[in-house]
Amino acid sequence: MGSMSMLTTDVAVVGAGPAGLYAAIEAAKAGAKTTIINEYVEPGGQLTKQIHKFFGSKEHAAGVRGIDISAKLLGSIDELKVEKRMGTLVWSIFHSNILAIAHNGKSEMLRANKIILATGASENAFAFPGWTLPGVMGAGAAQTLINLQRILPGNRVLMVGAGNVGLIVAFQLLQAGSEVVAVVDALPYISGYCVHSAKIARAGIPILTSHTVKKAYGEISVEGVMVVKVDNQCKPIPKSEQDMKVDTICIAVGLTPLVELAWLANCRFTWVASLGGYVPLYDDKMETTVKGIYVAGDAAGIEEASTAMEEGSIAAISAVESLGLMTQQRAYALRAEAYERLRSFRIGPFGKLRDQGKQFIWRERQKYAERI
Amino acid sequence: MRIKVHPVLGPLKGKATIEIEVDGRRISAIPGEMISSALIAAGIKVFRTTHKKGEPRGYFCGIGQCTDCMMTVDNIPSVRTCITPVSKGMKIKTQYGHGKWEV
Ligand SMILES: Cc1cc2nc3c(=O)[nH]c(=O)nc-3n(C[C@H](O)[C@H](O)[C@H](O)COP(=O)(O)OP(=O)(O)OC[C@H]3O[C@@H](n4cnc5c(N)ncnc54)[C@H](O)[C@@H]3O)c2cc1C
Ligand code: FES
Numbered sequence: 001m002g003s004m005s006m007l008t009t010d011v012a013v014v015g016a017g018p019a020g021l022y023a024a025i026e027a028a029k030a031g032a033k034t035t036i037i038n039e040y041v042e043p044g045g046q047l048t049k050q051i052h053k054f055f056g057s058k059e060h061a062a063g064v065r066g067i068d069i070s071a072k073l074l075g076s077i078d079e080l081k082v083e084k085r086m087g088t089l090v091w092s093i094f095h096s097n098i099l100a101i102a103h104n105g106k107s108e109m110l111r112a113n114k115i116i117l118a119t120g121a122s123e124n125a126f127a128f129p130g131w132t133l134p135g136v137m138g139a140g141a142a143q144t145l146i147n148l149q150r151i152l153p154g155n156r157v158l159m160v161g162a163g164n165v166g167l168i169v170a171f172q173l174l175q176a177g178s179e180v181v182a183v184v185d186a187l188p189y190i191s192g193y194c195v196h197s198a199k200i201a202r203a204g205i206p207i208l209t210s211h212t213v214k215k216a217y218g219e220i221s222v223e224g225v226m227v228v229k230v231d232n233q234c235k236p237i238p239k240s241e242q243d244m245k246v247d248t249i250c251i252a253v254g255l256t257p258l259v260e261l262a263w264l265a266n267c268r269f270t271w272v273a274s275l276g277g278y279v280p281l282y283d284d285k286m287e288t289t290v291k292g293i294y295v296a297g298d299a300a301g302i303e304e305a306s307t308a309m310e311e312g313s314i315a316a317i318s319a320v321e322s323l324g325l326m327t328q329q330r331a332y333a334l335r336a337e338a339y340e341r342l343r344s345f346r347i348g349p350f351g352k353l354r355d356q357g358k359q360f361i362w363r364e365r366q367k368y369a370e371r372i
Numbered sequence: 373m374r375i376k377v378h379p380v381l382g383p384l385k386g387k388a389t390i391e392i393e394v395d396g397r398r399i400s401a402i403p404g405e406m407i408s409s410a411l412i413a414a415g416i417k418v419f420r421t422t423h424k425k426g427e428p429r430g431y432f433c434g435i436g437q438c439t440d441c442m443m444t445v446d447n448i449p450s451v452r453t454c455i456t457p458v459s460k461g462m463k464i465k466t467q468y469g470h471g472k473w474e475v
Binding site for chain 1: 374454
């Protein structure tokens with residue numbers, strides 16, 4: 001690595017969303033030298049653009065807007081003197097303890113005793129003819145524009161996907177001043193929460209279930225979209241096309257854990273559909289199959305901000321325990337408390353599936369440990 | 373278009389006090405905002421065209437993951453405009469294919 005300087009830290013946290021911020025706070029509280037690195041110039045992750053009041057429990061600020069939670073966490077980060085490196089990309093992990101980081105076109109190496117990956121998720125794409133036209137974008141991308149950048153992506157919008165993200169962003173587009181012509185979903189029912197779909201219904205926006213996009217069209221950007229009804233095998237029903245004049249199509253068809261760094265570090269993976277796809281194997285300390293590398297939040301399986309925070313804490317507690325900065329008893333007790341709270345989130349039809357997904361990962365992790 | 377008033381977020385605080393240049397045209401920008409935001413606010417949707425088929429691409433993921441929004445910025449090609457903030461006098465060009473280094 002020649003003249004490249006080597007920076008050092010005890011705990012490096014990658015990603016400054018709810019999972020990463022909680023992890024950094026917990027690690028710094030225990031006295032570890034902590035560095036938090038985030039690609040986006042502003043910390044906060046998904047929280048910074050969520051202007052709706054959160055669901056979840058009181059301990060996790062349900063009823064508080066995401067942006068306000070974020071501001072509070074950032075205050076603690078500063079108080080605890082966590083080293084912040086924002087606008088900085090982690091582009092690889094070498095020898096399972098060296099992070100390659102890049103800021104303003106300059107690369108540096110950061111050696112960390114423990115690494116916590118809290119890189120979040122990316123939105124799934126949905127390919128239909130015309131999906132690459134400018135004007136087609138992720139629902140989260142549209143949310144970033146309206147709530148963070150204060151820019152309207154377009155005047156007339158079609159939302160694809162009636163899960164929570166689709167419903168929430170559709171409503172926020174409306175608040176921001178766009179006209180939302182419809183929300184479509186190929187499923188025969190609305191999968192998002194009632195509170196969110198009710199807002200859409202009250203605004204007079206049709207939610208077309210059993211409908212999908214046939215194609216988008218336009219010269220150099222979106223000018224319209226053909227929506228088609230589908231049968232229960234998801235096959236288009238002939239002559240059911242509707243032509244809608246829109247300039248923007250938002251896609252909200254799920255998220256996938258952002259885990260390239262875990263792949264690069266040679267972590268073992270497994271596929272869990274209910275958690276969004278491939279996730280690294282980890283144990284109840286959130287430690288992956290590579291010693292000293294932990295994972296938390298959406299990167300450990302798509303859930304929500306409240307669970308991301310708990311997982312961030314668990315990962316950090318385990319990291320500082322392993323560094324000898326916290327007694328085993330105390331770490332054990334804190335983890336048990338965190339799992340108690342997590343249990344209260346992982347209920348209901350969605351929560352149950354995720355809980356099963358997590359248990360599956362632990363079992364697979366166990367099997368892997370027995371094999372080697 | 374900029375969202376000047378918002379029912380939850382209130383009035384827009386940032387002011388478009390700087391200018392950037394896009395394909396020779398001057399547009400105004402708010403210090404600290406992303407390049408893609410200034411462009412969309414100015415009604416620009418096509419950021420680049422693809423190498424093989426010359427198809428238009430624009431803002432898509434907003435988090436630096438998809439590379440659809442890449443443009444040539446101050447002579448450096450393939451800059452992801454959705455995660456790169458504007459700065460005064462920045463020269464931005466629509467990128468055709470892979471673009472080229474001009475430094
Ligand atoms: C529209 C919408 C509404 C939601 N509403 C709710 C709700 O009401 N309640 C709730 O509990 N949850 C909600 N969620 C979910 C919640 O926002 C996420 O589950 C949570 O933000 C995940 O946190 P995280 O810390 O894992 O990741 P994120 O918040 O996604 O943060 C990840 C961070 O990592 C950074 N990063 C990624 N890769 C790198 C890299 N290689 N190098 C450096 N930095 C990197 C990114 O820049 C980002 O800042 C909602 C989500 C959406 C999209
Ligand atoms: S819009 Fe995807 S990288 Fe910028």
